[in-house]
Amino acid sequence: MGSQRYFTRLTAVLAINAAVVLAMGTLAQAQEATNRDTNANLPTAYFHPNVLYFKVGTMSSQTTTLTNTSAETLDIKGFSLTGEHQSDFTFTTNCPLSLARHASCTVSLSGMPTAAGPIGKLVESDNSAAGRHYVSLQAD
Numbered sequence: 001m002g003s004q005r006y007f008t009r010l011t012a013v014l015a016i017n018a019a020v021v022l023a024m025g026t027l028a029q030a031q032e033a034t035n036r037d038t039n040a041n042l043p044t045a046y047f048h049p050n051v052l053y054f055k056v057g058t059m060s061s062q063t064t065t066l067t068n069t070s071a072e073t074l075d076i077k078g079f080s081l082t083g084e085h086q087s088d089f090t091f092t093t094n095c096p097l098s099l100a101r102h103a104s105c106t107v108s109l110s111g112m113p114t115a116a117g118p119i120g121k122l123v124e125s126d127n128s129a130a131g132r133h134y135v136s137l138q139a140d
Contacts (some may be wrong), residue, residue, distance in 0.1 A: 034112040051136045054113045061110040064135050074099040075127040083120020088113050112125040113139035
């Protein structure tokens with residue numbers, strides 16, 4: 001008689017745990033679907049090339065192109081340079097604050113690196129799912 005009560009309780013506990021796991025799985029699937037739907041309406045973009053190479057001690061300019069690959073407008077919040085040697089460079093851009101769907105714009109970087117290796121990054125902030133896009137700056 002005692003073992004029957006034990007198995008009845010065990011069965012009840014297992015049923016409750018199974019219901020909790022099922023509910024958690026359903027919640028996770030619902031959140032994933034919501035994230036997919038939310039991101040589906042956000043623009044996508046990329047830089048090409050996404051790495052620019054400079055020669056140490058030589059003044060030069062390089063250009064990269066930012067392309068909005070989506071059917072949505074890319075709202076550009078700004079550009080910045082980061083990294084230990086960011087002061088070696090300046091940049092100019094013809095990118096509008098709102099980059100139309102499937103449109104491109106350019107960013108030109110000029111400078112003379114004083115050290116070899118990774119110099120820094122050009123960072124573009126926007127309303128895409130990624131929120132930011134990067135161009136790595138290298139010197140040799």
